[in-house]
Amino acid sequence: MNIIFNPDQILAALAGGILIGISAAGMYLIQGRIAGISGIFSQFLRSPFQFNWQTCFILGLIAGGIIASLFVPDSFPAELPVDVLFLIPAGFLVGFGSRFGGGCTSGHGVCGLGRLSFRSLVATLTFMGTGFLTVYLLYHVFEVLK
Amino acid sequence: MKSLIISLLMGMIFGAGLVLGGMTQPENIIRFLDLAGDWNPALAFVMGGAVLVYLPVYQFIIRKRNLSLLNESFETPAETKVDLKLVSGAALFGIGWGMSGFCPGPAITATSSGLLPVFSFLLAMSAGMVANQILRSKQ
Numbered sequence: 001m002n003i004i005f006n007p008d009q010i011l012a013a014l015a016g017g018i019l020i021g022i023s024a025a026g027m028y029l030i031q032g033r034i035a036g037i038s039g040i041f042s043q044f045l046r047s048p049f050q051f052n053w054q055t056c057f058i059l060g061l062i063a064g065g066i067i068a069s070l071f072v073p074d075s076f077p078a079e080l081p082v083d084v085l086f087l088i089p090a091g092f093l094v095g096f097g098s099r100f101g102g103g104c105t106s107g108h109g110v111c112g113l114g115r116l117s118f119r120s121l122v123a124t125l126t127f128m129g130t131g132f133l134t135v136y137l138l139y140h141v142f143e144v145l146k
Numbered sequence: 147m148k149s150l151i152i153s154l155l156m157g158m159i160f161g162a163g164l165v166l167g168g169m170t171q172p173e174n175i176i177r178f179l180d181l182a183g184d185w186n187p188a189l190a191f192v193m194g195g196a197v198l199v200y201l202p203v204y205q206f207i208i209r210k211r212n213l214s215l216l217n218e219s220f221e222t223p224a225e226t227k228v229d230l231k232l233v234s235g236a237a238l239f240g241i242g243w244g245m246s247g248f249c250p251g252p253a254i255t256a257t258s259s260g261l262l263p264v265f266s267f268l269l270a271m272s273a274g275m276v277a278n279q280i281l282r283s284k285q
Contacts, residue, residue, distance in 0.1 A: 004177070004186045009168065013188040016167020017195020023160035024196065025203035030152055032214035034221050035160065037251040042275045053153040058254060060157020065255035067158070068165035075165045076259035081173050084263050086245050091267040093242030094249060095274025100281075101235020102225050105249045106160075108236070109193050112223075114200030122228050127240030134244025135179040 024110050036107025038098035148216065161255045167192035170256045172247025179244050
């Protein structure tokens, strides 16, 4: 393991995380809604043409990202590090797995951990675990990616 | 109406946080998950920063209330058990996450890059969610 320590990036990461925390805590405190993106997006999919709060939140994600990208260098990649061949099954697994397991990094990792939910702790440790394992296998064992 | 505006605003803060935290660069996530390579711990600080805010607000403010500030009841997760569904779902999610460097929030936010592969990922992600919905309706 070779650790890359970039203080500026870590500060930005912390600041970004704080904004996410403010958003998630705000959604719950103000409206009683869990800011789990997989949940919100799946609800949006069930009624995509209804202009509901889920639609607004998702539009906000995109709009907020655009505004932030005016100030943050390298906000978006010029091209993705992974080929579409991997992205499609990966997308399916992310979509299916997040809903089957009841949450994703925001739902379990932020909201769940913030609530000190044991369920979310188990979920977070599990997806971190398979995430680490997957990258290890793809990049260092089978070397299908670089 | 209030709910729509607040949701839009909170979404904007969330999206800005994702960009600032570097989450919309899948490379950063893959570097975080790459323990055997050049490991970049930045993602931990994103999640850490988020929990740093969420935890005290939940534990010291939200928990003491019956209703939200707009007098809505607090949504609670449908499932409460730690079971095979939870673990297998999370496991599969983690595999997809490791394969792509994307989870739902950053993928949605990254659509403004205009990159077609991002939309492919989102389409596949949507299919996965629909598949779960179909599976659930058959039980």
